[in-house]
Amino acid sequence: MKRRSKRYESNSKSFDCSKQYVLEEAIRILKGFAPAKFDESVELNFRLGIRADQSNENVRGVTTLPHGTGKTVKVLCFAKGEAQRAAQAAGADYVGAEEYVKKVSEGWMDFDAVVAHPEMMRDISKLGKILGPRGLMPTPKTGTVTTDVDKTIREIKSGRIEFKSDKTAGLHVRFGRRSFSEENLLDNAKAAIRAVIDSKPSACKGDYIKRVSVASSQSPGIKLRTTSMTVVDG
Template structure:
């Protein structure tokens, strides 16, 4: 079992581990007990009642958080011709074709999000073993394989995040920074959980959102009650 430092232990004393807090109170606590001197990321974890072994119970997608994540995303776009120009105009950090494919093949990974036009996927597909394990492979389900490259770039820059349930049915996602106002963190949380509820697989039975917790990068988790969102 991992050992935590003195600051973490002090933070833990301020949290009732047996209680599920309302969203607003939970996020206020996260901000209050964040132990690090840097501006920590605020993260949320959901445990979903899904069977990820079944193809009809996969939960994956993307959502634009109203207040972003507080992180500037470096966007790479694989496109050519007019679509490349559109991507550049929209603020993409890197735009190219075979030249960028070769650069990534050589080990360059100085980017956070990858977008590609469908006609480039033949080339981008060769990068599957590099991008896939890092969660960077473009996918139509998350809107990163599209001819609407300008819109895709603008959404990422505005605070779009991707979510995907892991093998245990858990979803982890950033919803802002400790420096954010509590109200902004709450709005980001609500946007994400409502998106997940809408994405509930028809085949999933029983309790869908089993539990949720919020935390800062270095701080302890705070349990969040989600009953108010169920049935929306």
């Protein structure tokens, strides 16, 4: 069994682990934890009432956090011609066509998000086995395959996030850093929760959100109060 740090154990004793809290109170508790030596990311951890083995019940969505993610995101854009120039103007870190397909196929992965113009999909389809498992493969469903590459790049740079349920019906959404104010974390968390609720598959029956907690990278999870599908945030 993995041994917990003294800081983790101390933080665990600072609140009632068996209780469910409203979102505002949970964030206040988290902000009161003894911090790590780095600026931890903060995330929501959901257990969903979906059948994870059914493709029509998988959850996938996007949203833009009002106060950003606290992380500098490196964006790779596959585009040519005018779209390439638009991507560069929008702030993409890497923009190109076949030369970047070749670099990625050879193992280069110095980026956090990928956007593609539709005309590039035939070329980058061969990268599916590399980008797919990392959640980086562009797709029309999340708006990362688009003719408006500049718009999507600006959204990603300003706090746009993607989320996707896993094979165990879990879903994890990072929504900020420990250094964020309580107010900014609360705003971001509400935006993330709203996006997850709005992404409920039509095939999902019964309670959609079974459990949800909030935690930072090295903190214990704080359970949030839930009522059926709705997270009660006070």
